[in-house]
Each structure stands twice: as C-alpha cells, then as structure tokens.
Amino acid sequence: MKFTSLAVRISLILLTASLFVAVAGIWAESIRPIETAVNTRRSPDPQLRSWSTFVRQCGIVVLIAVVGRKVLRIRL
C-alpha cells in the first residue's frame, strides 16, 4: 500500500515535469531559426576553476533570498 502510494506520487511528479518539458520543447522549436549558434558560455576554462566562483554563486542565491525575504515581508 505504501509502495503504491510512493509510486503514484513519483508518477505524478514525473508526469507534471514532462508537461513542463513539453512546453519547453515548443519554446525550443519556436526559437530554432534564431538560436542556432553552439553555446560557448558553458564550456569550462581550466584557468577559471577556483572556489571563488562557487562561493560567489552561493552568495548570489543567499543575496536573492535575503532581499526576497525583505520584499516578501513588506508585500505579504
């Protein structure tokens, strides 16, 4: 019974995710003629491999959280 419930939950999660992916697929098809260049932003550069990029990224997420918390507290 518990396993059935777990399977149903995971199926629901995957089904919802696939719906979003399908919408994104339509989006990707619509931008196909414009965006044909191969992305270069994500190719790793060994010279840039440092902890500072990771720490900076953590800082960005926390900063959004701190600012978002203040804004949401005022608005909601």
Place this chain on the structure above:
Amino acid sequence: MPPIPLRLQVRSWLDVTLFLSICLLETVPFTGLLLHEWLGIALAALVVTHLQLSWSWISGFSRFAVRSPRSLVNYFLNLGLFASVSVAIASGILVSQHVIPAFSRSSNPAWHSVHDSVSNAVVILAGLHLAMNWDWIAATSRRVLNLRAGRA
C-alpha cells in the same frame, strides 16, 4: 531538548545538498562539464526525494480552502521552481556532451539557449524559495546544529 525526528534530519541535510548542488551546477568553470552533467542527473533524484518529503504540504494545498496571499505566492513560486528545474534537467540531458552524447547529436541547438535561460530562472526562484522558507530553515538549522553540539 527532545531528539530531532530522523525525517527532519534527512530533510534538512537533503535541502543543504540541494542548495550546494544548485550553486555547483551554476559554476561550470569550477566543476567542469563532466561533473556538471552527472550532478544535473543526480539533481533529478534529489528533487524527487525533496518533493516526496514535502508531499503533505503539496497535497494539503491542493484541497479546497481559502488561502492567504502569502501561501498562494509560495505555491506558484514552488510550481515555477519545479517547472524550471524540470526543464533545466531535461534540456541538460538533450545537450549533454559526455554522459548521454547520443541526444546532443540529434537535438535542436535551441535547447542550449533554453538550458541557459531556465538555469538563470532556477537561481532566482531558488533564492526566493529560500526567502519564503527562511524561518523554517533558521529554526531547523538551530535544532540540528544544537543537537550536534550536544553530542560532541
């Protein structure tokens, strides 16, 4: 102090792992592409587990009731985050060069652009998700860390 339930401990450490994973996934120069791709696939399992552990909140919200503006904002924020993460993982698989290269040979090049856009959305929405659950995170962190200090 009463002992912390195992479920809460698992959930809090899972959330820390999710936060670090999202930060790592956004820093491809730091991780390299191979680790980035494997971490992205692992993120799928982490997200499903996170949702599974939060199921009572998800199913509770779906029942008919009058909702406060805050809980409505929280619901749509979570839905947006889930949508962004789902698309980021799926598009990541489609543009994968090391882990599943078979897809990237035949997939639409526009998936690169989709992957970049939704990844940026994930960072913003994850930050706002933290903001909405800040009090829970602060309270849980205090409990978990106090217990650890007591055991030492």
